[in-house]
Amino acid sequence: MFAIFSKLKWKKEGAYTVERKDRTEHRRIEDASVPSELVYPLTMHIGAPASPVVNVGDTVKIGTLIAEKNGAISANTYSSVSGEVIEIGSRPTVHGEAPCIIIKNDFQDQRDAPLYANDEELDPQKKLEIIAKAGIVGMGGATFPTRVKLSPPKDKPIDTIIINGAECEPYATADHRLMVEYAEQLIEGIRVLQEIIPVEKVYIAIESNAHESVAVMNKAIADSEHIEIKELETIYPQGSEKNLIKKITKREVSPGQLPADVQTIVINVATTYAVYEAVRLGKPLTKRITTVSGQPLKEPKNLWVRIGTPIESLIEDCGGFQSMPGKMIHGGPMMGRPLNSGRVPVGKGTTTVTFLAEEEAEIDQRSPCIKCSECLNVCPVSLQPIMISNAYEKGNLKKAEKLGALDCIECGACSYICPSKIPILENIQKAKKAIRSSKEGA
Structure with missing residues (x-):
């Protein structure tokens, strides 16, 4: 496993990781270069892939709908440049080869019409429709369609919204910089959420190591009675939904339940900003802030x-490499996915792109389990990770499911804390995939 995590310390339901935020936490957000070709996967969200509504040869503008949501759990996709559709075909993505729309940039930055007319009255239902139309999904990495999250069953009234600014991946600072530089817009985004779902309380969750964003956001909410900052311990994975709900509201989201079952909704800060832009400005989701960091890079940055x-374009924006990278990760080293191509595009859920040095990416040799129980102690959802891993390796999917494999949030703390270097998370991920496949085939 990654050498930088070889000495993790833990407490019940969490781990203390080696922080690497100092490389970018004080760097202001810069505009990334816009390349000559952009690639739009039709799978930038949980659920059914979007369906193309453009053809090769069509001209588009910034904010032109290029792929339409396909069912309730899906999301629209918009062009982020003006130019021409030159291909609809398979390209490398974070999830492997997948169908994409490729657009040639004309560098004119012409913008399409806004999502709604200036004189249009917006009631709560209309605002929900705009959020759906804008293609907004969970931008903390989960990519679940936001409109669905903001439409809980009528028999489950929501009384609490948690704005998730607890950015717990070791290198990630995109949300931190968003709070520091766009606090007023975030508060306006929270007001939009309150207009859609009137709640008694809104909490903004921030880890205690993000001193600057805590100070800025406290100042921004000075005149807001129903909004409160919750400064939380810096521990991984503090930003997981169930963890936040338990820490802030003392409510327990049981296995199989959703946050709405305990009258709570959790929305990432970047998602909140996108809601602000959609409902207040009429802009669909076409850009995001991404942290590009790691020892091999000459100049790590936070980029719009x-x-x-x-991703290869972001590497150039960071001055290229000062040393050979050992691993490139979409996301952070804890929950991110390894990449083998710089051609993979930034999607709606690309919070961070991390580069590890060769010595950091070295994989230690596996040894037998010593029954230390550290993976049980560190699991934020109180599973028995090694037991699930063992069941999978023995081919016993029924036992893996009974042990709660499907409830795993894939934070990776179990693998990183394991002194025997057993690929626990990898086994659980495979178990989940196999269990779901068997259910679909039944």
Whole structure:
């Protein structure tokens, strides 16, 4: 496993990781370069892939709908540049080869019409429709369609919204910089959420190591009675939904339940900003802030990135490499996915792109389990990770499911804390995939 995590310390339901935020936490957000070709996967969200509504040869503008949501759990996709559709075909994505729309940038930055007319009255239902139309999904990495999250069953009234600014991946600072530089817009985004779901309380969750964002956001909410900052311990994975709900509201989201079952909704800060832009400004989701960091990079940065920008373009914006990277990760080293191509584009859920040095990416040799129980202690959802891993390796999917494999949030703390270097998370991920496949085939 990664050498930088070889000495993790833990407490019940969490781990203390080695922080690497100092490389970018004080760097202001810069505009990323816009490449000549942008790639838009049709799978930038949980649920059914979006369906193309453009053809090769069509001209588009910033904010032109290029792929339409396909069912309730899906999301629209918009062009982030003006130009021409030159291909609809398979390209490398974070999830492997997948169908994409490729657009050639004309560098004119012409913008399409806004999502709604200036004189249009917006009631709560209309605001929900705008959020759906804008293609907004969970931008903390989960990519669940936001409109669905903001439409809980009528028999489950929501009384609490948690704005998730607890950015617990070791290198990630995109949400931190968003709070520091765009606090007023975030508060306006929270007001939009309150207009859609009137709640008694809104909490903004921030880890205690993010001193600057805590100070700025406290100042921003000075005149807001129903909004409160919750400064939380810096521990991984503090930003997981169930953890936040338990820490802030003392409510327990049981296995199989959703936050709405305990009258709570959790929305990431970047998602909140996108809601502000959609409902207040009429802009669909076409860009996001991404942290690009790691020892091999010459100049790690926080960047405003047009969705569809290949990662290789961000590497150039950071001055290239000062040393050979050992691993490139979409996300952080704890929950991120390894990448083998810089052609993979930035999607709606690309919070961070992390580069590890060769010595950091070295994989230690596996040894037999010593029954230390550290993976049980560190699990934030109180599972028995090694037991699930063992069941999978023995081919016993029924036992893996009974042990709660499907409830795993894939934070990776179990693998990183394991002194025997057993690929616990990898086994659980495979178990989940196999269990779901068997259910679909039944």
